[in-house]
Amino acid sequence: xSTATPADSACCLPTFQGPLTTEEAEPLAAVFKAxxxxxxxxxxSLIEHTEDGEACVCDLTAPLGLSQPTVSHHLKILVxxxxxxxxxxxxxxxxxxxxxxxxEFGSLLRRxxxxxx
Amino acid sequence: xSTATPADSACCLPTFQGPLTTEEAEPLAAVFKAxxxxxxxxxxSLIEHTEDGEACVCDLTAPLGLSQPTVSHHLKILVxxxxxxxxxxxxxxxxxxxxxxxxEFGSLLRRxxxxxx
DNA sequence: CTCACGTATTGACGAATTTCGATGAGTGGT
DNA sequence: ACCACTCATCGAAATTCGTCAATACGTGAG
Numbered sequence: 001x002s003t004a005t006p007a008d009s010a011c012c013l014p015t016f017q018g019p020l021t022t023e024e025a026e027p028l029a030a031v032f033k034a035x036x037x038x039x040x041x042x043x044x045s046l047i048e049h050t051e052d053g054e055a056c057v058c059d060l061t062a063p064l065g066l067s068q069p070t071v072s073h074h075l076k077i078l079v080x081x082x083x084x085x086x087x088x089x090x091x092x093x094x095x096x097x098x099x100x101x102x103x104e105f106g107s108l109l110r111r112x113x114x115x116x117x
Numbered sequence: 118x119s120t121a122t123p124a125d126s127a128c129c130l131p132t133f134q135g136p137l138t139t140e141e142a143e144p145l146a147a148v149f150k151a152x153x154x155x156x157x158x159x160x161x162s163l164i165e166h167t168e169d170g171e172a173c174v175c176d177l178t179a180p181l182g183l184s185q186p187t188v189s190h191h192l193k194i195l196v197x198x199x200x201x202x203x204x205x206x207x208x209x210x211x212x213x214x215x216x217x218x219x220x221e222f223g224s225l226l227r228r229x230x231x232x233x234x
Numbered sequence: 235c236t237c238a239c240g241t242a243t244t245g246a247c248g249a250a251t252t253t254c255g256a257t258g259a260g261t262g263g264t
Numbered sequence: 265a266c267c268a269c270t271c272a273t274c275g276a277a278a279t280t281c282g283t284c285a286a287t288a289c290g291t292g293a294g
Binding site for chain 3: 285
């Protein structure tokens, strides 16, 4: 890496640019809250690894072992958080990962994976 | 900001290595839950930007406008999540950020900061 | 139009979370 | 030994969250 662009690397950079106000902390917490649930993390991982990169509700209830309204509820939260997109096609609603948003969690999740088991 | 070229990054890599099981998702959700609260995010940002890189409870109640038990409670959650360390010195308990753990959130938080406004 | 199907919403319930005041535990000075 | 101080824990109130059954909505087929 000749052109060292520390855009992403965490080295020597403060995690926060300064003390957060409540107004600043609120939206950040909201995003984290969206992924602070095992079911929603599983949803994201399931959808990311589908054949076509998208899935409808009916594809997701079985793997999770949850009712359809519950799955719909979690999906809505993920869409509102900007982590999923929803496109209606015919009777079905297809959900796909919102790449840029999900990528923000990429390095974090991959690092966790290594230190996990 | 136009020079945005992710270094460590996420390009072309899947965020999840595969569909998560409940057992895998659980600990991940736990970490996110720790930071899924405005008060706790403010605590982290406050402690990171103290003179000595550490703070006691009494330093933190005023900036947050919360009671001492409440602040203690949030600090405990952050310590248990591995995001803060606690060292008792005399009557005081000093809390400092756990660098490696907090750095995992670095790139994510900095990117959010830019797109916030 | 009507019906079947996939999905969203509503209402309800128990569980978890956030917050506080009161109290308990540990430390250091007098 | 006592007291003042810092912090943790307990108990409780208010709120939020996760879940489901029941129901409403919207779409395409017949």
